[in-house]
Amino acid sequence: MPLTVFNRLTRQKEEFKPLTEGEVKMYVCGPTVYDHAHLGHAKTYVAFDVIVRYLRYTGYKVRYVQNITDVGHLLETDEDRVIRKAGQLGLEPMEVVETYARSFFQDMDALNVIRPDISPQASGHIPEQIEMTQGLIEKGYAYVTDVGDVYFDVTKWPEYGKLSGRSVEDAQSERQIVGSEKRNSADFALWRHAEPEHLMQWDSPWGRGFPGWHIECSAMSKKYLGETFDIHGGGLENQHPHNDCEIAQSEALHEKPFANYWLLTGSLTIDGEKMSKSLGNFVTIKEALEQYRPEALRYFLLSSHYRGPIDYSDEALKAASGGWDGLMVGVQRVRFAMKDAPEDAAGSDFLETVEKRKQAFLRYMNDDFNTPQAIAELQELTTDVNRFLDQGQVVGMDVLTAINDAYNELGGQILGVVPETITIRTDLETVDPLLMMLIDIRSQARKDKDYARADAIRDHLSKLGIVLEDGPEGTYYRAR
Template sequence: MLKVFNTLTGKKEEFKPIEEGKVKMYVCGITVYDYCHIGHARAMISFDVITRFLRHIGYDLTFVRNITDVDDKIIKRAEENGETTSELTERMIAAMHEDEVALGNKLPDLEPKATEFMQQIIDMIQVLVDKGFAYQGNSGDVFYRASKFEEYGKLNNRKLEEMLAGARIEVEASKEHPADFVLWKPAKDGEVSWDSPWGKGRPGWHIECSAMSTHCLGNHFDIHGGGPDLKFPHHENEIAQSEAATGEQYVNYWMHCGAVRVNNEKMSKSLGNFFTIREVLEKFNPEVVRYLMVSSQYRSSIDYSDASLKEAKTALERLYTALRGQEVAQSYVATDYTTRFEDAMRDDFNTAVALSVLFELVRELNKARAEGSEQAATLAAELKALADVLGLLSQDPEYFMQNSTISEGISAEEIEGYIAERAQARKDKNFARSDEIRDLLLEQGITLLDTREGTTWTRG
């Protein structure tokens, strides 16, 4: 049985797809005006792992994640850069994909862009206007009439008035109610715009996801996911728009990943603790970042710091060390480790417990290696297969051990040269020089390991 924590009900529930054996999942993507940050990495990796596991246990999954490529922030940044909005968004989309691939994520099956679904967006707004759920204000903006949707607030389990009390609500004189939100806004001179029944303009953010998700997956689908900051108002507004427009339940299971905190503080540009994925990958191997993100269950918050990344590096090195120089069988018969790993993942994708099973498997693999058992190769194959569900152990063990941190210091070629010199010194019984080379490398963060097969090294 697969259990999923449903934000809509506030509890874990048995997962039952609408259509047996098939899952339709939509995840809110990025507004592409800047490089992705580590908070984005958390959401990307969380739903990549969920995708991998659902497919691992046999579901035919359709994974859709949108791209917001028209937005006030995009227009402002393009103006600041002296480029068109399309030039900016195309550049940022390419960068986003580069970051994703580096982190080991598999790209979604469908990746709709808001600018490509303008007619569907306009059509949905028109339905809402026709049904009395939307109106055009004096400003020319088209607003959603939040108070007309009786279940508004059900995702956050709060009434409309309660949510208004603690939220930053944009107040406009042309609104009927402070909670009403924009579906369509008139364009200013020179801004990108589209023709509509309400004049030239562009959509509000919330309506984009409603139109794209229902077009790609149908009016009613299984899972909708996103970051913790999207529960209100974005996802609450999506429900109101979609269900008012279609007359059907929008989504069965709402899933939200945890936040990323930096040194126990909320990540913020104003606090100077804001890091892009690219900045982090200049210091650490991408798989170390990924390990940190899966080391706790996806709904938990994660504390990001150099110290936490170093802990992740050390833990991941333990897994890779078990495979270093180890033959890996082409196939294996699943053992109790596979059962326990899958049980952990079936419990709301509990990657923390799943990882603990992998470390137990590593202990048995190391024991089998020490005993010269043929079982070591099949245990190694099982370890790699289960780790792949988490997107881990995808690199050559030797490469990872030498590149778990990114250094501007001594190069791999120089290290190999020192190792060759040290080998000759030992052959000549010049142990003083041999020790000198080891100490020299150690000062630069290079640890040597002498084995029967020769000398290997690890950076960091």
């Protein structure tokens, strides 16, 4: 059962075949670090996190590169976003970059997003960008203006716009003539000249200046992944012009394909409108994590397909939290049963069910990373597990281990929503033995019909976010 992916470039599902057997080279457009990341970023990077996790799970050696943009990303006003922020805060531009890059990684860590193998910064790759720009000038695809700007001439590259489905004429007509220095309205900057007071500038063959926004991705993917690589990812809203420009630059210069598979994620909306910094309707990841568990947030993001849109609302997040809770009930019941299960194969009939669910899960993941269906399958497994344990029969270690392994692999390793050990509060991570002692005391109290004491213990723990559940196989705890 081969892995198929929807390739935005060809607009169809294709069997995934990497350039080198067993290896995947992947690049995803990263954030511009001038503010805290919001849930839109979370959607994109959680989606690619699961894609990388799954590729690795199925045996691929993956090199995952995701850039940090820290220079050259301009506002409508031609101001550099990072420099403007530095002015507002009275900081060096690189202090702004450092602050928000750290914030970004903190948020990603909290969301259990595995870090990319390389997180290159644009400002650290100026020579590479200059070299590519120089090459494009020499090949006649780019030209230098009187003031020292360098533009890519889209009319020299007829395929410009092929990812988003535009023709060069479309791209021309949709743009107003802004700078008289450009030959065509759709031409885009590879290099911009800088005035003396501009805070981030470097020497170049065309004078002091800084790179255009698009060239960094072409230059850094080339450096770390090669002229042609397997997967290029990013948010759908950057398809045009950004991704179209990347393709034009790289393919014009190298005369070979840039990325073989384009995987783009749908936008996250809030109240039906796209969440974005420009609209001011964004919820930062930090704000969302004050209200919801990171696992629930991941569960929410993965409960819609990566290519589709998803609308953020309290109802949707509560539903996702409830769904995650239900999953964890199954997980925790199994783990508690494992604490004193006999070392035998009792109940091994159930192994067939586990295997069936696992295969179905993997089948869905192989179909363009269909996480909503995969999650549904995990829920079905949980219903099976609960029904199984409700029978109250003795279940041997072999079977419990198999169930636990399935949860860890599918829900943990691949989706990243099932933690290896539940975290109640950070300051309570190692209290399992203490909780077990309390559960024992309470169980004795219940046997003695001292229900006041039993309930007091349960109430106290409840206030700490720990829920005790009395089931046929004994009492277990879980986080609320």
